[in-house]
Amino acid sequence: MKSDSEASYLKLIDYFEKKTTLTEGEKTAIKSSYKIKKIKKKEYLFQQGEICKYEGFVSQGSFRTYYTDDKDLEHVLYFAFENWWVGDIASFNEEEASGQNVQALQDSELLVIDKPAKEKLFKSIPALEKVFRVITQKHLTVLQKRFLMTVSSNAEARFNELIQRCPTIEQMVPQHQIASYLGILPESLSRMKKQIAKRETHKSN
Amino acid sequence: MKSDSEASYLKLIDYFEKKTTLTEGEKTAIKSSYKIKKIKKKEYLFQQGEICKYEGFVSQGSFRTYYTDDKDLEHVLYFAFENWWVGDIASFNEEEASGQNVQALQDSELLVIDKPAKEKLFKSIPALEKVFRVITQKHLTVLQKRFLMTVSSNAEARFNELIQRCPTIEQMVPQHQIASYLGILPESLSRMKKQIAKRETHKSN
DNA sequence: CGGTCTCTTGACGGAGTTCAAAGCTAGTGG
DNA sequence: CCACTAGCTTTGAACTCCGTCAAGAGACCG
Numbered sequence: 001m002k003s004d005s006e007a008s009y010l011k012l013i014d015y016f017e018k019k020t021t022l023t024e025g026e027k028t029a030i031k032s033s034y035k036i037k038k039i040k041k042k043e044y045l046f047q048q049g050e051i052c053k054y055e056g057f058v059s060q061g062s063f064r065t066y067y068t069d070d071k072d073l074e075h076v077l078y079f080a081f082e083n084w085w086v087g088d089i090a091s092f093n094e095e096e097a098s099g100q101n102v103q104a105l106q107d108s109e110l111l112v113i114d115k116p117a118k119e120k121l122f123k124s125i126p127a128l129e130k131v132f133r134v135i136t137q138k139h140l141t142v143l144q145k146r147f148l149m150t151v152s153s154n155a156e157a158r159f160n161e162l163i164q165r166c167p168t169i170e171q172m173v174p175q176h177q178i179a180s181y182l183g184i185l186p187e188s189l190s191r192m193k194k195q196i197a198k199r200e201t202h203k204s205n
Numbered sequence: 206m207k208s209d210s211e212a213s214y215l216k217l218i219d220y221f222e223k224k225t226t227l228t229e230g231e232k233t234a235i236k237s238s239y240k241i242k243k244i245k246k247k248e249y250l251f252q253q254g255e256i257c258k259y260e261g262f263v264s265q266g267s268f269r270t271y272y273t274d275d276k277d278l279e280h281v282l283y284f285a286f287e288n289w290w291v292g293d294i295a296s297f298n299e300e301e302a303s304g305q306n307v308q309a310l311q312d313s314e315l316l317v318i319d320k321p322a323k324e325k326l327f328k329s330i331p332a333l334e335k336v337f338r339v340i341t342q343k344h345l346t347v348l349q350k351r352f353l354m355t356v357s358s359n360a361e362a363r364f365n366e367l368i369q370r371c372p373t374i375e376q377m378v379p380q381h382q383i384a385s386y387l388g389i390l391p392e393s394l395s396r397m398k399k400q401i402a403k404r405e406t407h408k409s410n
Numbered sequence: 411c412g413g414t415c416t417c418t419t420g421a422c423g424g425a426g427t428t429c430a431a432a433g434c435t436a437g438t439g440g
Numbered sequence: 441c442c443a444c445t446a447g448c449t450t451t452g453a454a455c456t457c458c459g460t461c462a463a464g465a466g467a468c469c470g
Contacts, residue, residue: 064374069357090346126331133338141295147352152274175415183356188458190418204284381448393426395450
């Protein structure tokens with residue numbers, strides 16, 4: 001147990017050390033600021049209507065962030081695997097109700113921090129302020145690309161892009177959630193894959 | 206001329222002072238870091254394929270940020286009016302080619318800063334590091350809402366949301382650019398507005 | 411083994427696109 | 441100040457992609 005959590009903290013420290021340099025004292029401060037939180041499959045870090053109290057670093061497992069619209073349709077915003085972040089920045093910072101759900105796709109483990117602890121950590125390690133600015137910028141860039149992809153290409157092009165960028169996604173995530181990520185219904189994805197397969201066999205014959 | 210530029214700098218200082226407190230020395234440092242750049246209607250701060258060398262604060266006029274896809278269709282990502290920022294964060298920071306165009310909708314004026322000057326300014330005013338982290342977070346939040354709106358509702362709902370959030374947009378921006386922002390073609394927006402108008406007259410009769 | 415969740419398949423419908431043409435508006439130059 | 445042009449908006453008809461509804465087949469879990 002002790003050694004497991006030690007490995008999780010090492011992942012986080014490694015992550016930060018790729019972006020900045022840390023003293024031993026700073027590493028200790030980071031370790032004592034982030035708490036381990038285990039979340040079982042299908043359970044939530046937080047749900048729509050709640051405040052996102054924790055920002056989490058995925059040390060084991062995987063998550064999806066989604067939004068349920070007024071017609072009860074789910075729309076997947078992100079998948080998060082190991083070494084990625086989960087949370088709702090707006091809700092976390094403004095302490096207002098979130099419009100998103102963060103759900104574990106399998107039994108998973110997060111390193112979480114709440115807002116007071118994060119502010120305290122920023123004060124003691126000012127370099128982290130920049131690290132998180134860069135993380136947020138990266139996040140914004142990814143979302144911008146996603147948005148442009150969504151408005152400028154059809155579902156099949158978006159599917160191909162996803163498979164290329166994340167070839168193992170189909171082994172990790174059920175198909176109806178991939179459909180949701182692509183912005184189409186499960187029926188449409190099923191039909192689309194059939195079409196692609198048909199074209200493939202025609203080519204190779 | 207002198208008093209015009211003085212007013213522009215005051216807009217920027219006022220903007221920063223809403224987010225943090227500044228000493229007189231810091232205000233002077235800000236003023237000497239940002240340069241005035243005038244851009245005529247239909248001209249560009251930068252275009253697709255170029256590096257975004259400047260981050261700009263709109264002191265007068267308005268801009269649109271758009272992306273041209275492989276079918277030569279334009280997709281408007283943002284409009285920017287006074288007291289908003291323009292630029293491509295990824296291109297600016299990583300000094301890589303941008304996938305976006307920032308074009309003036311009318312004769313306009315920006316306060317611009319390049320990367321070395323911004324880094325120098327951050328060193329002399331560390332509080333700005335946080336200000337820009339918060340700006341980026343806000344930006345991300347806005348884009349997330351936009352994305353969810355785009356995938357979960359139809360063009361008419363998106364149009365109504367835009368008009369409500371920005372009632373004067375139709376006076377400021379040509380209709381085909383509004384269509385592009387909504388993710389539809391000008392023909393579709395024209396038809397949609399006709400439909401809406403027809404329903405309105407039926408109601409009031 | 412039964413129930414629930416997931417994936418597939420079919421027929422139909424609708425929102426938005428495509429292509430083409432005509433009317434309108436605003437900026438430009440004589 | 442008018443005339444001309446280029447760009448913007450409107451309209452129509454056919455089409456496409458994806459959604460909707462419904463039903464059945466397969467997979468997973470207690």
